[in-house]
Amino acid sequence: MNCAxxxxxxxxxxxxxxxxxxxxxxxxxxxxxxxxxxxxxxxFFDEAIKSLLAKLEDNPxxxxxxxxxxxxxxxxxxxxxxxxxxxxxxxxxxxxxxxTAATLGRDDVAGLQAMKRARNSFEHDHPSCPACGxxxxxxxxxxxxxxxxxxxxxxx
Amino acid sequence: MSEVETAKQEVLLDxxxxxxxxxxxxxxxxxxxxxxxxxxDWLAYFRGIFVSSEQHGxxxxxIVDATSPRVALxxxxxxxxxxxxxxGGAELSSLPNWRSKVPLAHRLLLGETLADVRPSTSLxxxxxxxxxxxxxxxxxxxxxxxxxxxxxxxxxxxxxKHVLKTPTQEQQTRYAREGSxxxxxxxxxxxxxxxxxxxxxxxxxxxxxxxxxxGYSVAGSPLAGREAIIRxxxxxxxxxxxxxxxxxxxxxxxxxxDAE
Numbered sequence: 001m002n003c004a005x006x007x008x009x010x011x012x013x014x015x016x017x018x019x020x021x022x023x024x025x026x027x028x029x030x031x032x033x034x035x036x037x038x039x040x041x042x043x044f045f046d047e048a049i050k051s052l053l054a055k056l057e058d059n060p061x062x063x064x065x066x067x068x069x070x071x072x073x074x075x076x077x078x079x080x081x082x083x084x085x086x087x088x089x090x091x092x093x094x095x096x097x098x099x100t101a102a103t104l105g106r107d108d109v110a111g112l113q114a115m116k117r118a119r120n121s122f123e124h125d126h127p128s129c130p131a132c133g134x135x136x137x138x139x140x141x142x143x144x145x146x147x148x149x150x151x152x153x154x155x156x
Numbered sequence: 157m158s159e160v161e162t163a164k165q166e167v168l169l170d171x172x173x174x175x176x177x178x179x180x181x182x183x184x185x186x187x188x189x190x191x192x193x194x195x196x197d198w199l200a201y202f203r204g205i206f207v208s209s210e211q212h213g214x215x216x217x218x219i220v221d222a223t224s225p226r227v228a229l230x231x232x233x234x235x236x237x238x239x240x241x242x243x244g245g246a247e248l249s250s251l252p253n254w255r256s257k258v259p260l261a262h263r264l265l266l267g268e269t270l271a272d273v274r275p276s277t278s279l280x281x282x283x284x285x286x287x288x289x290x291x292x293x294x295x296x297x298x299x300x301x302x303x304x305x306x307x308x309x310x311x312x313x314x315x316x317k318h319v320l321k322t323p324t325q326e327q328q329t330r331y332a333r334e335g336s337x338x339x340x341x342x343x344x345x346x347x348x349x350x351x352x353x354x355x356x357x358x359x360x361x362x363x364x365x366x367x368x369x370x371g372y373s374v375a376g377s378p379l380a381g382r383e384a385i386i387r388x389x390x391x392x393x394x395x396x397x398x399x400x401x402x403x404x405x406x407x408x409x410x411x412x413x414d415a416e
Contacts, residue, residue, distance in 0.1 A: 028344065076347045078338035081338065088332060
């Protein structure tokens, strides 16, 4: 965690009167990168189980079991709210929305950079098939889980 | 508290009248007269609302607590209180720090009533859509009036219309940026997120976007014209209308104030 962004707040936690450290989430680039990475994993998992859940419509127990395998969130909720904002901002920029230096703050730029790092790391761990574009469960798979194309250099 | 639903066409909500809140408790009736609530009062109220969230495994626990700011708002604007008897026959208002002598439950109910504004539906026969704008409807409990028998009742207004320009991408982004600002206490992993809220920004956005309103008046004249609306409109109505425009799912939190 970036210690420079840790501020001693006079917030009273759990009924105590002791000052507690508080951290501005929008300035915690490392935490945001982790949250974004988790959101990418969640979205990948949700996409992967979509067809499975459709098949399990009449089997609520099995559906619950599948949901239990969903990756857990590890950070305080504010990180995911800010991450969702950054995803929306990134998508607006990709769609061609114009932002000036006056409308895009330093925190936004740092957040977008954290998003880029999170995406790179996610794509490194889940490379897409060069033939059909399906993203793989990990980078050690020998065959595409979508089109069954064999990946060069990964044979036993 | 008994209320009379006021049809939009019959009576306009007069923003300039002092608000009189009537509390009924059994056969007793208390009349609480308040001064006009200005923007600074409302911003202090919104700043005081405690919104926090914690992650417990797969469960997210949100807490919204508006109790303290409701009481603070009531104490800040209360000008007189009728119906209370003080031991020894003294006047309540002659006691030092008299506002805090009003029972806490009454101060809380007063704050709750003053802040009672929520999304509503149109009272018009047809829902007319604006091509370049959006219509937001609010309802509120405003002030008490005596009936012909001298018994006070609260007036409730519904279908109060605010026509706001459709926000630009830049305005949407400003709102989303402000709304996603938060602080964490107790560490990034197991800590609690505290949300300061985006209410001050919502007031500015309302002022930028409002085109017209319907159902309001000031000192007997219907409220019209952007400048007059920006100057006269109650800040809590501005916040609620803008909130409903930008993020309708959040209005429940603003209007509410209980732990989820």
